[in-house]
Structures are given as C-alpha cells and as structure tokens.
Amino acid sequence: MEKDNVCIDCYNQIDKVANILKLGQAELDVLTIPKRILTFSYPVRLDSGDLRYFTGYRVQFNDARGPTKGGIRFHPEVNLEEIKTLAFLMTLKCAVVNLPYGGAKGGVTIDPKRFSDYELERISRGYIRETYNFIGPNIDIPAPDVNTDAKIMAWMLDEYEKLEGRHTPAAITGKPIALLGSKARDFSTSMGGAYVLSEFAGTLNMKPSDTSVAVQGFGNVGMNIARILHEWGYKVIAVSDSKSGIYDSKGLDIKDVISHKDKTGKVEKFRGAKDISNEELLELKTDILVPAALEDQITKKNADKIKAKIVLEMANRPITPEADDILLGKKIVVIPDVLANAGGVVVSYFEWVQNSQNYYWSEKVVLERLKTYMTDAVREMSKVCADFKCDIRTALYINAVKKILEAEKLRGNLK
C-alpha cells in the first residue's frame, strides 16, 4: 500500500490500543491512512475586485460504518496533517457514540477575521463547488467547526442545492433552524457533555449541590455547559474567557455572568467575584474541571498542579499525552473528548435523520434521544474498562477501533 498519506499522529494515538489488540499491518494501515484526501486551490473575487487563491482540504478517513461526517474549519493554521488527524478522531468519535457514520474533516487555510461577510460567502460557496463531487448525504456530510457557523452552513447548503438542482438538506448539518436545522443543535455539545458528566457523578456519589465546577472558555461550549450545570444545581465556582477568569467559592450565578459578558464583552470584573488568570482557574481546588477553550491547556508543566477529581474534556485535545499520563497517575478521572464533546455530532446525526425523513422533532424529543446515545456510550465504555482493565481513553479507543475493524472485515476489506 502507498504509505505517503500515512497520518503519523494517528499512529501515536492508537499505539497503546494497537499493542493491546495486537493489530497487524493491514489493520494499522486502515487506521492510519485516510481513505480519500482532496487538496485544492481555488480563486475567489475579493470586494476590491482582486482575485485571491485559497487552499482547501477535505479528508474522508474511513467510511466502513457509513458515510463520513465532520466539520469544516476556517483557520490560518489549517494544514493537511491537522485535517487528517481530526478526520481520524471523528471516525473514532462516531463509533464511540454508535452513529452510522465514518469520519471526515475539512478546512480552508484562512484568517476569516480579515474578510468581509460577502467575501466569506464566496469562499464558502467556492469550497462547495470544489468538493461537490466528493460530498453528499450518502457520501460525506460537512458541518460547522472552528470559525464556521450556521450562517456559513446556509451558504454552503444553498450552493450544494444549486449544483444538485434540487433540495438536499441532508447534505450539510448545523444549519439554521429556518433552513431545516435541528432543534437544540446549538447547545447539543454542552448538553451531551453534561449528560456524560452526570453519569460519572452518579457512580461517584457526587450530589450536584455539593459539587464545585470550574469551566475554562466561555464560548458556545463553555458558556452553555456552565449554564446547564448551574441550572442542574451544580456550584459553578469559576469561568474564564481568553482575557481572564472569575472565581467565587460560593458559586456564580451563570445567567448574570452571561448578561455581564453580553454587556461588557468579557467575564472579568463580575460583581462579587475575584478576577483570576486562566492558569489559576485550571489549578483551582474544584471537584470538576471543564476545559472548553483550546487544545494543549493541561501539559506536563501544570498537570501536577491540577486538583480536580474529574476533568471533562469539552475542548478537543485540551490535555497533552504526557499530561494525560500524569493525571492518570494522580487518579484523576479524565473523561476524554471523543466521548465528552460527541453530543454535537449526535445531534448533527439527528438533523440528517430529520432531513432524510422530512419529519421534524421537538426539542424535548431531541434531548431525550441525545441522552440515550450519550449514556449508552458511557455504559459501553465502562464495560470495556472492566474487560480490559484499562483507563477510560484506552477503553474508548479500543471500543471504536474494534467497531471500525469489524465493519471492514465484514466488507471483506480485512482478513
């Protein structure tokens, strides 16, 4: 097999699992070499009248379990290696929560803040024209990711439907509700994480009113999970955004913090709370720590100072592998991203199902079904932990890898 496309980072991530499951070379190839890679360059007319070329990617990592699924990100650091790794993680995530999907990811190397809305619209439409023959409701279904949102999905869907010549809402998820998006999609990642957390808290006999929570990041994911946990009676003692954090040992009123952030653009200087740095927030004495901002926040430099009992990885890859081992040694329960933040893709799947059936569900039904998917995934993971006597991340990876390889074997693609 051609090895040029191998994803080195994927090797590193499944190393432990490959040893435990004694995977052979063909199995390793399936798990580390994407099925399809598209790299393209396309011109877009800027508002000034100039033409500018953009580089885009779409990687479909594995489709043995169903059409591939994954977001499109707009970021200046987007590159093929990163997109390959993220597509691999989507493959695992969809298998962890039992969605009938494989994994994909896409992106454009661009700093979106430097372009007007009209330019972003042309960049988004151009991305769809370049990938049109590569995507579709039964092939590969894009969704929002970093710096892309429901508005961009609406432009992308419109372009897709113009090329297709018919309505095809299931081609893209994360759409606005008025364009057949799903109810609850906007806070589904956070709600999924909250359901997972309450399963863990239940087994550890942690009562919400006696349980303190610190949340790093106050964007879509961080703000919504802080709000949900506050509404469920947890004591949210600290939150932060990119500028700084706030702390109150008695618990913050998150609704008021949201109004304060809406008014001032930041969480700092919230009445009655103490301003703290992001570093201090991570090292607080708290029962639950929720990194919900960026990758690489807990590293070998600060892992030893983490005092939380549970770390819920709502951001993608907020803990480096070295730090993960340190937390494991400290007996801190880490709930990994492939499970903790999978609620978004579960509700994206529900959106695709609703679009395919042209039958739309209430928010109540969406949330009930989300809860079932998330809690089933936790129970499956617990069984693998017990069977293999391993940590949670390893159990999730073992479970996902086994499902992917089984599908490949049944298709006759592996012995």
Ligand code: NAD
């Ligand atoms: P967002 O852009 O809405 O919010 C990010 C938040 O992080 C903002 O409050 C920002 O101020 C804060 N932040 C930025 N730099 C920071 C720093 N150095 N220290 C502390 N806070 C900082 O993004 P989001 O959609 O909430 O995504 C957050 C994370 O969750 C990302 O890792 C993303 O990949 C992951 N995630 C998001 C979804 C989703 O549905 N939105 C799904 C899965 C995973």
